[in-house]
Amino acid sequence: MCKFFLSFGVNTMKNLAIGTFILATSLNLFAFPVSGAINQSTLNIQVDGFRNKRGQVCLSLFASSKGFPDSKANAVKAKCVQISETPMVITLNNLKAGNYAVALFHDANGDGQLNRNSLGIPTEEFGFSQNPAVITGVPRFSDSAVLVAGLTNIQIRLRNLLG
Template sequence: MGLILLVPILGNLLFLASARAGLNSNLTVNVDGIKNQSGKICASLFSKSKGFPADSKKALQSECIEVTEAPQKLIFKNLKPGNYAVALIHDINADGVLNSNSFGIPTEGFGFSNNPLVLTGPPKFNDSAVLVAGSNTDIQIQLQYLLGR
């Protein structure tokens, strides 16, 4: 008798687990520290280290939006549960690249998921990776401006 009652319960648990695995998630990125409302915020979402953070052509998704408010919000939709990293720039002159001076120091704002400390170069994928699970994952990225723009 106990086994007869256990079979439907196990069946329901397996159904719920498989249904949950098929759900896609959204990643909401809240961008803080925007210094001015010029240009665009451009974000690239990576699911692996290849290309991260600079090669947006290797990104899973990329998006640029006009700066309209602070904090600014971007949403990456229909993601499978897993680890992702976001690289973004405040593209003040809207030319599609992170501009830098003759010493290679960025002249526009930039940021990464997990807000890793940036001293001598961009972070690695694993330093910026966040777990996306459930229907929506919210993260905050603080823009950094090295030359005060």
């Protein structure tokens, strides 16, 4: 009789362990349905400080300091968007979660370039994520980086060094 109870207890424990493993595995499948979906983030960029509504806003999104802020070739995304209203919101979808920096400018004349005077000072408004101080040169990536995870909203205020 004692042997019966011992075998019953061992089989029950084995079945319980297998059942627990199956349950835990099933719950993990429901908790993380698609690994790619976890990395789908959206960045909403509100841009204000326009002197006028002419032209477009051109921006580059960087995931590292390489090429920041002016190398479109090193940007994760780069695009120009016509200005329809101010302030305007530009949305970047399908980003992997991580640190990014945005560099943008108001391309008032629509030539796709940040125009400068003979001294190299920008004649069109420009801005960076985190709105870092711009005194003697462009900011570092680390000064402009923001963590993008899920839905992230930032605000960039345009600057004009010539007043």
